[in-house]
Amino acid sequence: MKMNTESNAYTIVYAIIMVVIVAVLLAVVNQGLKARQEANARLDQQKQMLVALNQDFSEGDPAALYESLVRDTLLRDGDKANIIRFEVDGATKYILRLHGQGLWGGIGGYMALNDDKNTVFGINFNHEGETPGLGGEIVTEKFRSQFFGKHIKDAQGNLRSIAVLKEGKTAEEGQERVDAWAGATITSTGVSDMLATNLQEYSTFLMESNACCKEQTTCGQCRCENCNDNCKDCCKEGCDKCCQNGCKDCTCCNGGQKKCCQSNEKCCKQEQVNEKED
Amino acid sequence: MALSQKTKEAFLGPLNVNNPVLVQILGICSALAVTVQLKPALVMGISVTIIVAMSNVVVSLIRNSIPTRIRIIIQLVVVAALVTIVSEILKAFAYDVAMQLSVYLGLIITNCILMGRLEAFAMTNNALDSLMDGLGNGFGYAWILVVVAFVRELFGSGKLLGFQIIPDSWYVANGGFYENCGMMLMPAMALILVGCIIWGHRSINDKEGK
Numbered sequence: 001m002k003m004n005t006e007s008n009a010y011t012i013v014y015a016i017i018m019v020v021i022v023a024v025l026l027a028v029v030n031q032g033l034k035a036r037q038e039a040n041a042r043l044d045q046q047k048q049m050l051v052a053l054n055q056d057f058s059e060g061d062p063a064a065l066y067e068s069l070v071r072d073t074l075l076r077d078g079d080k081a082n083i084i085r086f087e088v089d090g091a092t093k094y095i096l097r098l099h100g101q102g103l104w105g106g107i108g109g110y111m112a113l114n115d116d117k118n119t120v121f122g123i124n125f126n127h128e129g130e131t132p133g134l135g136g137e138i139v140t141e142k143f144r145s146q147f148f149g150k151h152i153k154d155a156q157g158n159l160r161s162i163a164v165l166k167e168g169k170t171a172e173e174g175q176e177r178v179d180a181w182a183g184a185t186i187t188s189t190g191v192s193d194m195l196a197t198n199l200q201e202y203s204t205f206l207m208e209s210n211a212c213c214k215e216q217t218t219c220g221q222c223r224c225e226n227c228n229d230n231c232k233d234c235c236k237e238g239c240d241k242c243c244q245n246g247c248k249d250c251t252c253c254n255g256g257q258k259k260c261c262q263s264n265e266k267c268c269k270q271e272q273v274n275e276k277e278d
Numbered sequence: 279m280a281l282s283q284k285t286k287e288a289f290l291g292p293l294n295v296n297n298p299v300l301v302q303i304l305g306i307c308s309a310l311a312v313t314v315q316l317k318p319a320l321v322m323g324i325s326v327t328i329i330v331a332m333s334n335v336v337v338s339l340i341r342n343s344i345p346t347r348i349r350i351i352i353q354l355v356v357v358a359a360l361v362t363i364v365s366e367i368l369k370a371f372a373y374d375v376a377m378q379l380s381v382y383l384g385l386i387i388t389n390c391i392l393m394g395r396l397e398a399f400a401m402t403n404n405a406l407d408s409l410m411d412g413l414g415n416g417f418g419y420a421w422i423l424v425v426v427a428f429v430r431e432l433f434g435s436g437k438l439l440g441f442q443i444i445p446d447s448w449y450v451a452n453g454g455f456y457e458n459c460g461m462m463l464m465p466a467m468a469l470i471l472v473g474c475i476i477w478g479h480r481s482i483n484d485k486e487g488k
Binding site: 005006010011014015018019022025026029030033036037040041043044129131132133134183 | 312342343348351359363371373377434
């Protein structure tokens with residue numbers, strides 16, 4: 001018997017079967033390849049960060065190189081994304097993730113800052129679909145290298161970002177600039193805006209004084225939420241104790257002004273004990 | 279294995295006299311988007327060839343069971359599923375290529391060549407002919423893309439596949455006489471180039487009385 005392929009019932013059943021087969025097929029493929037895809041995406045991110053850190057991974061294993069450089073992840077109040085701390089040739093570098101909007105789609109990147117949270121050590125850009133030859137050129141060494149050594153703060157220490165401007169145009173007072181890519185005005189403006197808005201999102205971290213870490217003795221301004229090794233090393237006195245006692249979110253204490261978080265009484269108690277002993 | 283005349287024609291026709299871009303005027307939109315540089319044009323050409331060939335075969339195999347009223351939807355589902363699977367596989371095994379293709383891969387679904395070939399050929403022909411038709415149209419599309427991208431990258435950026443071809447010393451900036459043609463980087467130039475190729479193609483083939 002030849003089926004009537006034009007009947008309503010056949011059409012509906014056919015559509016349903018088709019959809020189910022395709023859905024199952026796609027689900028199987030997706031699940032089967034997920035682990036590999038995620039590993040690839042992770043490796044890709046690590047490679048991008050290595051590029052931002054001016055590391056050459058053409059020979060050798062990028063993942064191993066990444067592991068050997070990465071230290072820890074910091075998250076400050078008010079910062080929207082994680083900041084990753086690296087150690088390159090003995091010096092601390094911070095990597096901030098950037099994301100913004102280009103002409104055709106999203107653009108992003110990683111900015112590596114020196115220990116002073118001001119000087120750009122390296123930078124890397126990526127984009128979803130900027131025009132090859134124009135906006136797409138933001139990934140090139142020629143564009144990126146303009147940023148090396150630039151400062152994101154002015155002489156007074158205010159956060160100013162870096163402007164991407166057409167050749168010949170001067171930036172605002174106190175702001176440093178790089179040349180936009182000729183013919184890619186909107187992408188270049190996108191990069192400029194991305195830097196300005198993203199750096200603002202990291203302002204808590206960027207404006208935070210790291211005097212504590214340098215002086216090594218007083219813990220006046222040291223905030224030790226997250227209690228990373230960096231914090232423990234730098235604040236020998238109060239912060240250190242505070243961290244050891246498992247305090248996660250305390251603003252460390254200085255003289256008479258104690259300001260411990262409510263969520264962690266242990267920290268506050270420990271400090272009080274210390275004071276009594278004094 | 280000797281291929282029948284029809285099978286050969288299905289493969290060879292689209293390369294020249296029945297070229298999808300030049301004669302059927304399909305796939306123009308993507309020809310504008312991906313031809314600024316040679317590399318994305320090559321990759322796009324290869325991807326489209328693979329997808330057209332595969333979807334042609336699948337649709338041809340199920341052609342007798344497809345209800346006429348929903349045939350376009352069925353064709354679309356087949357293409358979309360294939361594109362998704364290919365993109366998933368690329369992401370898992372050739373991540374760099376997948377990233378390079380990014381939006382273009384999705385664009386394949388909307389490529390008119392696919393729907394055109396499925397509707398015009400695969401729905402009425404057997405799987406082998408459909409495979410050859412898909413390959414032929416894919417290559418026919420690819421070579422136009424490559425020619426346009428070759429001209430645009432060479433004269434627009436002075437490079438080919440990312441390598442500098444025009445010597446640096448020729449440039450005005452370095453005291454030479456040459457400057458890249460910025461017009462080549464604009465999508466409009468792809469249209470003009472395709473127009474020129476169609477012009478040449480028509481005038482040659484018309485002389486032969488085709």
